[in-house]
Amino acid sequence: MQTRTQVQVLRERYEQVRRLTVDICQGLETEDYVVQPTADVSPPKWHLGHTTWFFETFVLKPHCPDYHPFSEDFDYVFNSYYETIGRRVVRTDRGNLSRPTVQDVFRYRHYVDEKLYQLIELASADLLTEMSPIIELGINHEQQHQELLWTDIKYILGNNPLFPRFLNSQHPDTTDRYSDQGFLSINSGNYEIGYAGPVFSWDNEHNRHTVYLQQFEICTTLVTNKEYLQFIDSGGYTDFRHWHSDGWAWVKTHQIQAPLYWYYWEGEWLNYTFDGLRAIDLQAHVCHVSYYEAYAYANWMGLRLPTEFEWEVAAPKMQWGQRWEWTESAYLPYPGYKRPAGALGEYNGKFMVNQQVLRGASTYTSPGHSRITYRNFFQPQARWQFSGIRTVRP
Incomplete structure (x- = not known):
C-alpha cells in the first residue's frame, strides 16, 4: 500500500510547480500570450500547453487506461521535438496558433491537473513507484520552461517598440552585485566530475568520472556592464582579432554592436529590463551575451573562459547563480553515457552537437532547480537567455 505521505508530498510538489508557471504569466495581456518575434522564442500560451x-x-495516457484526452489536436499542437510521438507544428509557426485560445489552454491545464491528482490518489503502491520518476522528470521539465517563460516574455516585450514594463509579483530579486573581486587558484590534479546522489538529475550529468586539470585561476565575480562597456568603447565589435571566425561572421551579418537589449540613444547606452528602458547599471553583471561575445571579451582581456570541468571544481568556493555562465566546453556526452530508451531518450542526447555548455543558474532559475553539476546548453549565437561571463587565467 502507498503511504499517505508519499501521495501528499508528490501532489504538493506537483501543485506548487504548476501554480508557479501560471503565476509567472501574471501581468500579461491576452495579446502577449500569442506573440513569437523570433524562432527561438515560443509564445507563453505554447509553454503553458506544452508543459501540460x-x-x-x-x-496519464500510459498509466490511466480510461483517460480521455482533452483534445486530439493537442498532440500535434504541443509536441516540441519528440519524433517518437509523431507530427508536430513547426517551431517557427507556434506564433500562428491563434487557436486554441488562451482560455482553452488554461482549461486544458486544469483538466490534466485534476486527472493527474485522481490518478495519484487511486494508484497502487507499485503504480506510484513506477510513475513517480516520470512525474519528477515532468516537474523538472516544467521548471526549465518557467525560466524560458521569463526569457521569452522579456524578448516579446523587449522587441515591442513601446518597451512596456512587465508588472509581476513573482519577479525575483535581481540585485546581483558581488564584492571582493579576485582570482581563485585551483591546483592541478585529478577531480571527480558529474552527478552522484539520490535526488533528481538529468541524464547528461552522468556518469561521474575523473578528469585531470592543469592549475588555473578563475575570477570570483562575473564581468560587469562597466567592464563590458570598456570592451565596446575600445572597438571590440569592430576588431576581428578578438573573435572566432564564426563569431566574426555573426557580428558582421547581424550588425551586432552590443549585448541584447542594449540601445544607444542620444549619446547614452540604455538597457531594456522588465522595468522598461533604463540607463545601463554599470555595476550589474553583464547579461544576454552570446558565447561568441563571451569568448571575444575574454580574448580581448588576455584571458579565457573556463571549461565546464574547471567551473564545476571551482564552484563550491565561488558565488554563482546570477547568470548562466558560458564555458569553453562543447556539449558532449560523458564517458559511458547511454541515451534512455523511448521518447524520453530524445530529451538531451540528440542535442549533443553544435552546442556550447553553460554552467550555474540565473536569478530566474526556478527554486530548487540549480546544482553544481547542471549542464545547460545552447548554440553559440544564443543570447536571449540570462547569460553572462566569468574569466580564467593560466
Whole structure:
C-alpha cells in the first residue's frame, strides 16, 4: 500500500510547480500570450500547453487506461521535438496558433491537473513507484520552461517598440552585485566530475568520472556592464582579432554592436529590463551575451573562459547563480553515457552537437532547480537567455 505521505508530498510538489508557471504569466495581456518575434522564442500560451502535454503524454495516457484526452489536436499542437510521438507544428509557426485560445489552454491545464491528482490518489503502491520518476522528470521539465517563460516574455516585450514594463509579483530579486573581486587558484590534479546522489538529475550529468586539470585561476565575480562597456568603447565589435571566425561572421551579418537589449540613444547606452528602458547599471553583471561575445571579451582581456570541468571544481568556493555562465566546453556526452530508451531518450542526447555548455543558474532559475553539476546548453549565437561571463587565467 502507498503511504499517505508519499501521495501528499508528490501532489504538493506537483501543485506548487504548476501554480508557479501560471503565476509567472501574471501581468500579461491576452495579446502577449500569442506573440513569437523570433524562432527561438515560443509564445507563453505554447509553454503553458506544452508543459501540460508532457504530463498528459508521459503520465496519464500510459498509466490511466480510461483517460480521455482533452483534445486530439493537442498532440500535434504541443509536441516540441519528440519524433517518437509523431507530427508536430513547426517551431517557427507556434506564433500562428491563434487557436486554441488562451482560455482553452488554461482549461486544458486544469483538466490534466485534476486527472493527474485522481490518478495519484487511486494508484497502487507499485503504480506510484513506477510513475513517480516520470512525474519528477515532468516537474523538472516544467521548471526549465518557467525560466524560458521569463526569457521569452522579456524578448516579446523587449522587441515591442513601446518597451512596456512587465508588472509581476513573482519577479525575483535581481540585485546581483558581488564584492571582493579576485582570482581563485585551483591546483592541478585529478577531480571527480558529474552527478552522484539520490535526488533528481538529468541524464547528461552522468556518469561521474575523473578528469585531470592543469592549475588555473578563475575570477570570483562575473564581468560587469562597466567592464563590458570598456570592451565596446575600445572597438571590440569592430576588431576581428578578438573573435572566432564564426563569431566574426555573426557580428558582421547581424550588425551586432552590443549585448541584447542594449540601445544607444542620444549619446547614452540604455538597457531594456522588465522595468522598461533604463540607463545601463554599470555595476550589474553583464547579461544576454552570446558565447561568441563571451569568448571575444575574454580574448580581448588576455584571458579565457573556463571549461565546464574547471567551473564545476571551482564552484563550491565561488558565488554563482546570477547568470548562466558560458564555458569553453562543447556539449558532449560523458564517458559511458547511454541515451534512455523511448521518447524520453530524445530529451538531451540528440542535442549533443553544435552546442556550447553553460554552467550555474540565473536569478530566474526556478527554486530548487540549480546544482553544481547542471549542464545547460545552447548554440553559440544564443543570447536571449540570462547569460553572462566569468574569466580564467593560466
